Amino acid sequence: MLLAPGERATGARDAKTDAQAYNRSMASTKSSAPLRTITTDVPARLDRLPWSRWHWMIVVGLGTVWILDGLEVTIVGNLSDAIKGPDGLGLTSADIGLAGAVYVTGSCFGALLFGQLTDRFGRKKLFILTLAVYLVGTVLTAFSMNPLYYYAMRFLTGMGLGGEYAAVNSAIDELIPAKYRGRIDILINGSYWLGAAGGALLTIPLLNPELVPAWLGWRLCFALGAVLGLCILFVxxxxxxxxxxxxxxxxxxxxxxIVTDIEERVVDQHGGDLAEPDADITVKQRRTISLARVARTVFRDYPRRTVLCLAMFIGQAFLYNAFFFTFGDTLQTFLGVDQTGVYIALFAVSNFLGALALGPLFDSVGRVRMISATYIVSGVLLAVAGLVLGDLTAWTLTFFGMVVFFVASAGASSAYLTASEIFPMETRALCIAFFYAIGTAVGGISGPLLFGRLIESASSSGDITGIAVGYYIGAALMIGGGVVAMFLGVGAERRSLEDVAEPLSAQDAREG
Structure with a gap:
């Protein structure tokens, strides 16, 4: 057993006076500490906490990385003309689609690589490392001198952000109280669109040759993304x-x-006493878990949940990567738009507002109903947009996108929420990475490549309806994901992570 409640408070006060000595001690002993079977109430203590300033620090420190991803994708989408021009790298529309696919491929590779390291070496080490990889990649992209170098740096940047998805989603879900987990996870994933809006608006002055030389403006767009990354690293x-x-x-x-320190901060803010934890868990400690055990857990023990996550990730990955990676190119190629920043900013704001407005319903109405509804409704609306595509202007196409993705945003974010909460704790980061990589490889790599080819093929005739087939495929995949969720969804709302999926170490202790 661990310390009794009364002993924890004393231990925390002592810890404040000898924190440095303790950290030195932990650094020298943590790798050699004996493994035991223990009983702890740490999960219950974290889940029963009221919302506090400390939780907002977690949201800012971890969640704002999605703003970086939105910034990256939007900048690339808005820079299509600049990168294709004489002051850019001489790329074609198909090359722009290829660059998007390379970025997503890097994200898949980074997710798988850093996902298993996150489960093995801890959340904190990896969410620091993956952010550093992103920073290096995005700064070096600003110095691109030819297409091959540009592709390589897009791959490296994607690696960092792909690793972030696994490390950060794991940490967020394990630190946020159960009753807030759904809305916070969806809000954080939805913050991607704040970055998208910022990136769209940022490109307006930087791509104005009267303000910034054409050869320099698009490079500054990448370099300035690193500034936000450094601020996040500081927090x-x-x-x-x-x-x-x-x-x-x-x-x-x-x-x-750590938990005692969190409790004391919460009490200092709210006053009064915290409720007693209502559960404990017995686990058999372990250093690592084999990939074979992870595979058995995912495919043998939870096959229905595996199918659910694959359907959700493939649907949202194709929808977003196909439509959004090439939205700017579509506006410029078919609808005569020179500066796409305002259009994409409006589209992005709608996405964020959708996550903000619909996120709380995933905790109150429930996961299954909301996932099914957001996927099916957004798929139907996208199919309608494909049917009327030939009659749309730049503004009406943007409006259609705002409506479709107001609904789709919360659904897409719920894919990450689902994968991060319905599998055992020891496999969490790798499961997120696996489903992200597989879903994104199927939908996120094929989507930009398909749309890039469709745009290039249809541009010769100037007929925008030539890209409608991409809309129909995305709609079908989203509707399919919603139907799967109706039958295979998991009601994880307001439940402890350990209740939704028993940790493997708890299974080992029980069997032992």
Whole structure:
């Protein structure tokens, strides 16, 4: 057993006076600490906390990385003409689609690589490392001198952000109380669109040759993304390791100290006493878990949940990567738009407002109903947009996109929420990475390539209806994902992660 409640408070006060000594001690002993079977109430203590300033720090420190991803994708979409021009890299529309596919391929590779490292070495080490990889990639992209170098840097940048999805989603879900987990996860994933709006508006002055030389403007767009990344890195230093990860990996004392410190901060803000934790869990500690055990867990123990996640990720990945990666190119090629920043900013704001407005319903109405509704409704609306595509102007196409993706945004975000909460804790980051990589490889790589080819083929005739087939495919995949969720969805709202999926270490302790 771990410390009793009364002993925890004393331990926390002592920890404040000898924090440096403790950290030195933990650094020297954490890798050699003996593994035991322990009983702990750490998950219940985290889940029963009221919302506090500390939780907002977690949201800012971890969640704002999605703003970076939105910034990256939007900048590339808006820079299509600049990169294709004489002051750019001489790319074609098909090359722009290829660059998007290379970026997504890097994201898949980074997710798989860093996902398994996150489960093995901890959330904090990896969400620092993956952000550093992103920063290096996006800065180096600004110095692109030829298409091959540009593709390589897009791959590296994608690696960093793909790794972020696994590391950050794991940490967020393990630190946020159960009753807020759905709305916060969807809001954080939806913050991607704040970056998209910012990126769209940022390109307006930077791509104005009267303000910034043409050869320099598009390069500054990439370099300025690193500024936001450095700010996030500064905040992220204060985010602790996941206490859930710590006690499973033989570092229960460190887990206790972190949770006690969080409790004291919450009490200082709200006053009064916290409710007593209502559950505990017994686990057999472990250092690592084999990939074979992960595979058995995902495919043998949870086959229905595996099918659910694949359907959700493939649908949303194709929809977003196909439509949004090439939206700017579509406006410029067929509808005579020179500056796409305002159009994409409006589209992005609608996406964020959708996540903000619909996110709380995933905790109140429930996961299954909301996932099914957002996927099916957005798919039907996209199919309608494809049918009337030939009659749309730049503004009406943007309006259609705003309506479709107001609904789709919450649904797409729920894919990450679902994968991060319905599998055992020891497999969480790798499961997120796996479904992200497979879904994105099927939908996210094929989507930009298909749309790039469709745009290039239809541009010779100037007939925008030539790209409608891409809309129909995206609509079918989204509707299919919603139907799958109706039958295979998991009602995880307001439930502890350990209740939704029993940790493998708890299974080992019970069987032992």
């Amino acid at each position: 992220r230093r204060n985010v602790p390791e996941s206490p859930r990860w710590l006690f499973i990996h033989g570092r229960e004392d460190e887990s206790e100290r």
